[in-house]
Amino acid sequence: MKDQNQPNLFLEQVISAIRAVVGTGSAPLHEPHFGGNEWLYLKECLDSTFVSSVGKFVDRFEADLVDFTGAKYAVAVVNGTAALHIALLLAGVKNGDEVLIPALTFVATANAVKYCGATPHFVDSDKGHFGLDAKKLRDYLNSHTEQKLGLCINKSTGKVIRVIVPMHVFGHPADLEGLLAVASDFNIALVEDAAESLGSYYQDQHTGTFGLMGALSFNGNKTITTGGGGAILTNDETIARRAKHLTTTAKLAHPWEFRHDEVAYNYRMPNINAALGCAQLEQLQSMLDVKRELFHRYEASFIGLDGVQLVAEPAACRSNYWLQTLLLDDGYAHYRDELLKSTNATGLMTRPVWRLMHELEQFKDCPRMDLMGAESLEKRLINIPSSANLAS
Template identity: 45%
Template sequence: MIPLSVPNLSGNEWKYVKDCLDTNWVSSVGSYVNQFEELAAKFSSVTRAVATVNGTSALHISLILSGVQRDDLVILPNITFVAPANVIKYMGADPILMDVDEHTWQLDIALLTRFFEQECLIKEDTCHHKNTGRRISAIIPVHVLGNMVNMEKLLPLADYYKIKVIEDATEALGSTYKGKPAGSFGLFGCLSYNGNKIITTGGGGMILTNDKELGEKAKHLTTQAKADPLEYYHDEIGYNYRLVNILAAIGVAQMEQLPAFIDRKRNVSELYTRELKDVPGFKPQVITEHVNPNCWLFTCCFENSKGLLKYLNDNGVQTRPFWVPMNQLPPFKNDLYFHVDDIAGSVYKSCLSMPCSTNISDKEVIEVSNKIKEFYA
């Protein structure tokens, strides 16, 4: 089986983990946590990074610190992994699901503009949804598959309508828009280090921000809001969302290899695109103008994608469908979905993700491509 996307632990991971074991610094305190946060902040061009247990917890804390309240509305693209939609519900808020661009599969900025103009009003310096009267307090642009939302157009809209921007950059570590890293545009950016991401700590996430005070607050909340270095005095509701030192050690080793991993992902994407260009219905994701993507997960559209999915998995190629759109999932089926043609539904029906680990060989990429060609022969 050629796997979809697996970790590449070919650097100093064993050395740094052994150091943790040898010194007994395996839990939530230790030098590797600080190193990992510093490396993440520097790489993403922000002033503060806070390591968390996973990307979902990073999103949760970011929503809390952005002032999202119960009964608020939060704008979210309909094509996303489920985590940000779940986190909105954690807050007692609801998502407004926004359709995506048919080419880039990112949140549709033209559609978003129309939504604001037709469906919203500014009242008492906050944005409200006209039909329900509910406050819209935040937007979560998800940089899907390592491509990016057009942030140059999104940010002025969000500023005008008085809503906070929390970037879900969990798939886009290493992607840039006009040279500026994903996760560095909004009030917060969130990263994930899950096992299938471009670098991994097994689990793990990161909160990025340029607001020093909010960065300190994020660190406080993720460490159970312990307010005294000696006494177990906690001054507000906190969360056990801290990343442990032994996983941060893996993260430090992975960060050392990240530039090479990004280069490999881009090479794999280019090779697939060249090999598959004549396959019936082949349609790769169009990269947003001015974006240099990390090419995290090679995903593209095909004719009879469900048949191809079964054929590949039956023949030793681990392939996965795209995420089910949020409006089709039971927890979110009653939430507002703003769309014209339901592009999200069309993308879901035709898209598949192909093996693209950073340690996949060119020979394996060509083998996968040949299997796809066999299916259509």
């Protein structure tokens, strides 16, 4: 018979390990860090009266993103979902297509696919880096698809599988080398959902720059924030021009007339948000450094604790450690909900990973492969307090 005190002891040990790092007060999951020129740039923006889609900070923010990520082009938009929506459209996603995405992702990934009139096709996750399982996907595509006229066709539905969207979970890079090979071999475009991975690198190259495009997010809980905002990264000049045109209502340049040459989107990032982003980017490297320091402090605190491990960056990668994450051992998975209750009750904000996409009512009938890896991870992942402010 199991020791009935064991669960309580385990919960106490985990809470103590977190407390050893964050102290005795309340600790949010993630909060923005404002320690630079935010007030100065926002005041400049207000004084100039350029607070909407026109102003110098939008152009500067895009240029600063290019400098940091190494992408040739960046197009700033209102949020990460908008960035992914436009990226999928420009990758050729059409009404009735299918798009391969992780079942283990934030709902925005699936929503962006639906905005295009396409269907999410859910793929399993690797238990090591939490991104798409490239080997399992290759085996699945070999048995469930066929090639016709250079297109990948789902044999069950007859629909074109147009794009694959790896998502870099909690800032940890997915297996981009493996996934790029799958995309090439099966004639599928690759668009990265890099919403969580600004400052993360796969083999010394920034995430979001491997595929045809990458989508970033600057929501209030991300490593840097513009309040609400996102960006499309690409190395293709034609795509960059199209992205900017589509996200600015397809307005043709003219000194005063309003001419629009197609149905498009009012997705341009406002200047006031970009002003905040410019100040945040100036501090990004220092925030990445302190978030890495926070990881090492948690790592030391959790050494020797049975039943749980702190998630570290994958091999040959450098993660931004956006959200520090615990992975419960299989035999401890049933403690997850009690651990979530106990930590939040004591002022430590923790959360589970997202509900898997195929478990949501709106996506329950979408095609999917076997999802054993994602289903196991869903039961065992817990995010713990991760703000850069905690490392000070």
